[in-house]
Amino acid sequence: MFETLLHFFFKLSRALLDCLSIVFGLLNPSKVRRLPPISDSILLRSSVELSRKIKSGELRSEQVVKAYCKRIEQVQPFINAVVDSRFEKALEEAREVDRKIAEILSGKVDEELLLSKPLLGLPFTCKDSIAIKDMNFDAGSLLLKGNKATNNATVINNLCKSGGIPVALTNVPELVLWWDSDNRIYGRGNNPYDLSRITGGSSGGEAALIAACGSLVGVGSDIGGSIRLPSMCCGVFGHRTTPGVIPIEGMYPPPCDGWLPYLSFGPLCRYAVDIIPMLKAMAGPEVERLNLDKKVDLSKLKIYYMLNDGGNPLNSPVSEEIQLSMKQAVKYFENKYKVEIIKLDLKEMRDAFLFWIYAMKSGDYYTLSSELNLRKNEINPLLELIKSIFNLSRFTRPLLLLACLEKFSPSPDSKFAKSLMRKLDNLKLKLLKILGSDGVFFYPTLPIPAVKHKTTIFSGLNCGYTMIFNVLSFPATHCPMGLGKENVPIGFQVASSPFNDRLTIAVACELERAFGGWVSPSF
Numbered sequence: 021m022f023e024t025l026l027h028f029f030f031k032l033s034r035a036l037l038d039c040l041s042i043v044f045g046l047l048n049p050s051k052v053r054r055l056p057p058i059s060d061s062i063l064l065r066s067s068v069e070l071s072r073k074i075k076s077g078e079l080r081s082e083q084v085v086k087a088y089c090k091r092i093e094q095v096q097p098f099i100n101a102v103v104d105s106r107f108e109k110a111l112e113e114a115r116e117v118d119r120k121i122a123e124i125l126s127g128k129v130d131e132e133l134l135l136s137k138p139l140l141g142l143p144f145t146c147k148d149s150i151a152i153k154d155m156n157f158d159a160g161s162l163l164l165k166g167n168k169a170t171n172n173a174t175v176i177n178n179l180c181k182s183g184g185i186p187v188a189l190t191n192v193p194e195l196v197l198w199w200d201s202d203n204r205i206y207g208r209g210n211n212p213y214d215l216s217r218i219t220g221g222s223s224g225g226e227a228a229l230i231a232a233c234g235s236l237v238g239v240g241s242d243i244g245g246s247i248r249l250p251s252m253c254c255g256v257f258g259h260r261t262t263p264g265v266i267p268i269e270g271m272y273p274p275p276c277d278g279w280l281p282y283l284s285f286g287p288l289c290r291y292a293v294d295i296i297p298m299l300k301a302m303a304g305p306e307v308e309r310l311n312l313d314k315k316v317d318l319s320k321l322k323i324y325y326m327l328n329d330g331g332n333p334l335n336s337p338v339s340e341e342i343q344l345s346m347k348q349a350v351k352y353f354e355n356k357y358k359v360e361i362i363k364l365d366l367k368e369m370r371d372a373f374l375f376w377i378y379a380m381k382s383g384d385y386y387t388l389s390s391e392l393n394l395r396k397n398e399i400n401p402l403l404e405l406i407k408s409i410f411n412l413s414r415f416t417r418p419l420l421l422l423a424c425l426e427k428f429s430p431s432p433d434s435k436f437a438k439s440l441m442r443k444l445d446n447l448k449l450k451l452l453k454i455l456g457s458d459g460v461f462f463y464p465t466l467p468i469p470a471v472k473h474k475t476t477i478f479s480g481l482n483c484g485y486t487m488i489f490n491v492l493s494f495p496a497t498h499c500p501m502g503l504g505k506e507n508v509p510i511g512f513q514v515a516s517s518p519f520n521d522r523l524t525i526a527v528a529c530e531l532e533r534a535f536g537g538w539v540s541p542s543f
C-alpha cells in the first residue's frame with residue numbers, strides 16, 4: 021500500500037516537472053537556425069582520410085588546421101563552445117609537420133617512425149577541465165577564473181606524441197559536475213541544431229563544436245555520462261572507454277581514489293572510424309588489453325536491449341522516436357547478420373542515480389558544498405541558492421540545488437546505502453554473466469532529446485541512463501541515429517562488459533553505415 025502511494029506520488033511529481041519544463045521551454049522559443057554553410061570540404065573528411073592525405077603529401081597539415089580555425093570563428097557566435105584557443109601556435113606546429121613530411125617524401129631524411137603516428141598533423145580540441153600547458157584551466161568554476169595550466173595532462177602528451185595538434189579548449193558546466201554546459205565564467209553553450217536547447221555536458225562544448233564541424237575529434241571525460249550525454253544532445257559519436265586504459269592525470273577536479281573504477285576518458289567525433297585511432301592515441305600501455313586491431317565478426321554478436329530503465333517513475337518516459345530508432349537498429353542486425361536478439365528486463369537499472377550517488381561516496385570524498393568551494397570549507401548551499409535568484413551567487417543553480425538535497429540524504433554508512441550497494445554488486449555479476457565476451461547491450465543514452473536551456477533541473481535524474489554504465493565500470497559508445505521530429509538529434513548507447521570496447525565501436529561503425537550517423541546542422 022505504502023509503495024503504491026509512493027509510486028503514485030513520484031508519478032505525480034514527474035507530471036508536475038514535465039509541466040514546468042514545458043512552461044519554461046515556452047518562455048524560450050525554439051531557434052532552429054541553420055549554421056553557416058560548410059564551404060571547405062576538408063571539414064567533411066574523417067581523421068583517417070585526412071591522415072592518409074597528409075602523409076602522402078596530397079594535403080598539408082596547415083590547410084587542415086587553418087580550415088578548422090576558420091570554422092571555429094564562424095560557428096562560435098552561434099554555439100559559444102570555445103573558451104580558449106591557440107591558433108597561432110597550432111599553425112606553427114602544423115607547418116613544422118609539413119616541413120618534416122616534405123623532407124621524408126623527398127628522400128632527404130629517413131623517418132618512417134614519423135609516418136606511423138596515427139594523428140600526424142591533425143587538429144584536436146579538449147574540454148576545459150583537462151590541462152593543456154599555458155591554456156585556461158578552470159573547469160568552469162568562477163573561483164578558478166584566470167587559472168592557467170602549468171603542465172599538460174598525460175592524455176594531452178600522448179596525443180601530441182601521436183602527432184595531434186591542440187587547437188582549442190571547450191566549455192563545460194561548473195566543475196564538470198552537471199550535464200548542461202553553463203557556467204559563471206563563460207555562460208552557456210548552445211545546441212547547434214536549435215540554439216534554445218542545451219549542448220548536454222559535461223563535454224558539452226566538445227560535442228557542440230564537433231557537431232558544427234568546428235573540430236575534427238575531441239577529448240572528453242566520463243564519470244556519469246559526460247561523454248555520452250553531450251554526444252546524444254548534439255548527435256555525434258562518443259566513446260566512454262573501459263576505466264584504466266587512458267591515463268586520467270591532469271584533470272580538475274582531481275579524482276578521489278574511490279572514483280577510479282567509474283571514471284574514464286574517451287574520444288568524441290563525427291565519424292565512427294575515428295574512434296579507434298583517437299583511442300589508441302590517447303591511451304597508455306593498457307590499450308593492449310582492448311585488442312583493438314582484432315576484427316569483430318558482427319554475426320557472432322549477441323544483442324541485448326532494453327527500451328527503458330525498468331520504470332523509474334521520476335524519469336521522463338523514453339520518447340517514441342528514440343524507442344523506434346533502437347527497434348530499427350535491432351531489426352537491422354537481426355536481418356543482416358542473423359544475430360541473436362534478447363530483450364532484457366532488469367528492474368534494478370532504474371536505481372541508477374542512487375547507485376551513482378553512493379558509488380561516488382565510497383572511500384574518501386568531498387561533499388558537494390565543499391567541492392564547489394574547491395574542497396575548502398563548505399558553503400551554505402541554501403543561502404547561495406537564494407542569492408542566485410538575484411544573480412548574486414558565484415555558483416550555478418543546479419549544483420546548489422543538489423548540494424541542498426545532499427544535506428538530507430542518508431549517509432553512505434546507512435543501512436539504506438549499504439543495501440543499495442549490495443544490489444548494485446548483484447546487478448553487475450548478473451550483467452557480466454549475461455553479456456560475456458560477445459554480448460552488446462543497446463540502451464537509451466537519454467530518454468528524450470536535448471531539452472531547452474534552464475530546464476535540466478526538471479529532468480535532472482534522466483542522466484541515470486548513462487550513470488548505470490559508470491557504476492558498472494562498463495565501456496559504452498553513444499551512436500547518433502539522425503534527427504527526431506523536432507529537428508534535434510536522437511540516438512542511443514551500446515555497452516559491453518569491460519575491455520570489450522572493440523565490440524561497441526564495431527557496432528557504432530555498422531550503425532553509421534546503415535543509418536547515416538552524424539547529420540550536418542548547416543546548409
Ligand SMILES: *[C@@H]1O[C@H](CO)[C@@H](O)[C@H](O)[C@H]1NC(C)=O
Nearest residue numbers: 153172176177180184185186
Ligand atoms: C604540451 O602540449 C603542447 C601542445 O601539444 C606541446 O606543444 C608542448 O610541447 C607540451 N609541453 C610539454 C612540457 O610537454
Ligand SMILES: *[C@@H]1O[C@H](CO)[C@@H](O)[C@H](O)[C@H]1NC(C)=O
Nearest residue numbers: 162204205410411412413414
Ligand atoms: C549577473 O551578474 C554578472 C556579474 O556578476 C553579470 O555579468 C551578468 O550580466 C548578470 N546577469 C544578469 C542576467 O543580470
